[in-house]
Amino acid sequence: MRLILHIGKAKTGTTSLQSFLYSNRSHLEAQGFRLLDSAGSPNNVGLAVVFSTAGPSAASYWHRERGIRSEAEKRKFLQETRFMEEIIREIRASPAHCHTLILTSEQLWERLRGEEIEQFAQWCRINFTECQVVLYLRDQVELATSRWSMQVKAGNHLSLRRSVSKLLSISPSADSDRLKQWSQFFGKIPSVNIYRGSGAWDVRSHFAEKFMPKVEGLAFPPTSDNRSYGKVSIHIVRLVNALFLAWTWKAEGKQPYIKARARLRSRLLAFLRPVIELDKSRLRLSRKRASMVREHFREANSEMSRIYLNGDHLTAPPEPRNLEQR
Structure with missing residues (x-):
């Protein structure tokens, strides 16, 4: 069986895409595309938890729902519930006409590093004949406001200024370095795509057309999954x-x-x-702060554009903006 492995990133329409896939589940399975329950649905976060050695703060809602507070408690839970065995059992129980399994969780990108990615890649090679890793990246200027909204949703009350400062403290080559790890351990460059967070572009349509081109009759209901807050x-x-x-x-x-x-x-x-x-308004950075973000990631974005994006530019050109949320 072939594997399409969607690994994120966060804030690139992952919730919308996952809901779309599982809402079309019966239709997809009838045409040969399988989805799992045992790894979590619609977010298969369980796989990220299994292969990550991070503590319960990682993918915290998964740990919280199960009352898990430590790595030792996680290992005990996985052993007692035969968690991985159940995932493999569900894969092997796939109908004979199913030729492709789709796994999706942004936590795979967010949580796995180095040896963790290597072990996960080995597991994929054992259980699948072919693996296509799929990643969506987003213009960091758009990401800055979406990331701030996510932080506020999580309970923070920090200002946009502080949120952007934290973004600028991240190594500009972090995504590029991690992409190299995924490429190395999976033996193949991932399919890297640019998420367009505005206009008529839809991550669900893009994913379906690129990775499931022969599937017909999919439903694309209106969605507001995980929508960012407005200015007010x-x-x-x-x-x-x-x-x-x-x-x-x-x-x-x-x-x-x-x-x-x-x-x-x-x-x-x-x-x-x-x-x-x-509140349907859109959060935007000021021109000054947007320029700071673009400059911080400029060289790393150029490298990713050359290696992974066929010359397409991740960062959109500057727009005239006068106001900034404080």
């Missing part, structure tokens, strides 16, 4: 986050008042959700 709503949520702590590991057991405050935060955000969803 993000400050509403930041204020709520500043007043009420989000869920943390400390919320369990020792400090019950933190857990109570986290519940209050969730209820308040649920009450404000209709107001938040009305």
